[in-house]
Amino acid sequence: MIMKTENFISIQHICTYYNVPESFIITLHDYELIEIFSVQNAPCVDKTQIRNIEKMIRLHYELDINFEGMDVIFNLLKKVELMNEDIIELHNRLRRFELD
């Protein structure tokens, strides 16, 4: 697989920008909440993960939620999201028969 370097952002950059210690990002990785890649010998994360990382920073530093708690929250939010998608899809399918 070819990795495009512009799709990644270094952990150091994230830590400076959000003012969080590097250990925070490493711990997120240890809990498998994010994936860390090595790009040109620097630990990086995929840009698509930034929104989730921002959310985790808020949950941890503003609401005092520990890493285990964040893991549970993210799993449950994912389930809620999937259920909402299912509800919308089922509603749309139902509409096909409502007017028959």
Place this chain on the structure above:
Amino acid sequence: MSFIDYYKILGITKTASEADIKKAYRKLARKYHPDLNPNDKVAEKKFKEINEANEVLSNPENRKKYDQYGAHWQHAEEYEKAKQQEQYQRRYQGTSGPYAEEDFSDFFESMFGGRSSSGARGRQVKFRGQDFNAELQLDLKDVYTTHKRALTVNNKNIRITIPAGVENGQIIKIKGHGGKGVNGGPNGDLYIQFSIINHSKFKRDKDNLHVTVDLDLYKALLGGEITIDTFNGKVKLNIKPETQNRAKVKLKSKGFPVYKKEGVFGDLYITYQIKMPVNLTNKEKELFSELAKLR
């Protein structure tokens, strides 16, 4: 504007310590935080109330003023006039009062309007602004093609591109057009949910369309050619002899556009509904009887 009981919002008594306030705020923020309640308008409103309550009560100075005047905020003007009068008299006497006029109005502004930007003690928590949710109603015809639309959200005009093939109930995100960030936090996002009304005879199932077409008995039996409406025009169709009632045919790529895949379309499924002749003449009845005898 009605009186807001900040103590009640945080579920604490008036004697609550700073630690109690912080604890109550954290507990409620964990329950109603927008990150934990996506697309929940009730939670959004509640979180705003909690934040406002915390902003006033976690600041000892604001809390003191709130405790002093909060329940009687309707009389603020009377208090203000009385204070102005008092200050005028004191100034005239060469003394200064405990409250400056600006402090008084700032107090009420911080309680019931804007947020205090200076002089706040304690930790100022930065929060991302709330995500706004809006619903946009469109006709099925509208989403057959990609088009632009101007919207007014919170008095701001924004222009969005609506890609062809968007689904009913689908949500798109417009970054930074949500609520303003709290204490310097980033703005929230705007989520637009599409509500697609279908006035056409076509039923949509994702990218595929379904339609029922009437077919007369003779064409169904003997075959022939008919012209039918598709979503974007008419097409001629060959009918096979001995076509059965409720038989289905698929017209490839005559369905709905596939979302964000330009030039790619779903299929159109046609269900034939055979119409039986009515008001038969004697001759027709005679011929049908003869046909029946042959079977």
